[in-house]
Amino acid sequence: MFKSYIVDSTCNNMRVDRWIRNTIGRIPQGLIEKSLRSGKIKVNKKKIKSSYKIKSNDKIDFHDFKFEERIQQKKISFSPSNRIIKANEDLIIDNNENFIVLNKSAGISVQGGTKSKKNLIDIFKKSEIFSDSKPFSVHRLDKDTSGVFLMAKNRETAQLLTSLFRLRKVHKTYLAICHGELEKNSGEWNDDLVRYDNGKKIIEKARTIYKVIDKNSNSSLVEMKPITGRKHQLRKQLFNVGHSIFGDNKYKSFNKTIGINKELMLHAYEIKFMIKEKKYTYKALLPDYFKKLLKIKRLTYSNLK
Template identity: 30%
Template structure:
């Protein structure tokens, strides 16, 4: 990049948590207030490029690619604040049974530090919008920003049906730092999952996966030519050979990674009908909801954020007589 480029352009690397995202959605998350029409116009004029090449709004971005943007893009994004505020309000309300937005948000907060806030996201609440999805965390953040102060930003994602720790950045600088930490794997994520059968005491799953499009929504399949995916697992407690509470650590951040990996080794996560069919629903006192919870997140400074499991998962564990791991439990403790 020469000095002339530096005065005209801004360059953004695609982080791991945005791998596979549509270009237009990535840009709207990166630059709050940027309109779809503005994105389309800049793409047509070649002002936005992926690795130097022209792109379309529906183009999928990949980790490691570089997006070139005009330096004026932040000014363009702030040109229509009233329209942005109206859109944000429509996305975020009514939320969670019509409760006031700020209270809904505050009730989810489980930790806060310099530059970040951690939520315990409930199962069933999407992180981002999509076709037919009107209520989501990203919409909440946009609406809250219109009430004063800088908008908080997403720095990673978890599935709609997965509960647990969701980290937010308080400002753009923190967002870049935390996104980089996720990309470099200096943030440790530990999930709890109630799985069918009795998996080995510990081990690792290395199986590349790819997305299979379909009318029923996004689905992942094993594909040796797909994106690399690596998961560590450890048994926590089990009810005979029928159901087991597992601790899972994703070392990569692929869509549905934990769900497809456990299904591939024959121990589908309880309630995961997408990958386990009827076998994922044992019946009895075990709820049909997905039993996958983002339990702990360890930040680079050593700070540990812990999210209590959702009621349906607590009820299932109690019914089975299974014990949660102790606070601060880590893979290397065993």
């Protein structure tokens, strides 16, 4: 079974993946690209890439029964959690014309300049996703921190997103599993954090709003919303209150090492921002090792929003 479409003049020079979404519905980018690569979607009987610019009178054929079923459903509803597809080293939560949203794995750097041999920018430079553009990093996420991360596809979007971060109009939520039981269930940390740049001591104001999701006598699951964006801010602040994050070998409140995990238990869970009055909200699923430690520590995250 297949279905054919003829491109009209109003869509001339439009990317084929955009045309598919506009014409058929909100099809996940991963499904579009997979169908193009396998030849289940062809233009003028030829395989093409998602970046192909369609022309008036192009014939687009869909040779995919499952895809055809989704077309006939008309409405295709999905949330970021069930749109996730595998791509290179990381999970893609969303992929649109201007930016991609990733669930970054722990242990991989965002860009070069570290001791890490692999980084996201270099990986995605070689990806088909950026076949006609290049990735732009617009914010930071520590190498050992997992979770939601944005990369812009063009300079204009990169400048816009960078400005939103600088103006604190991007709202991020982190989750951490830390040692010990926090005394207060919610509150705000205001610290003077110290760092050194070429031997020069620099003191920076750091502010974070936090809430305890669950806790017991030996550990806590904490939700944190940083207002400022200092280097290692959340790790330092939890260390300062005597409740360092499990797996943090740099900022340790406890000398005793428990050999049940190696990864840093810090996860960028959610990100929110607005562009031209349109709200964007993305959540990154918890890594398996994070959920495993929650189970070991008998902590629940079922009441996460």
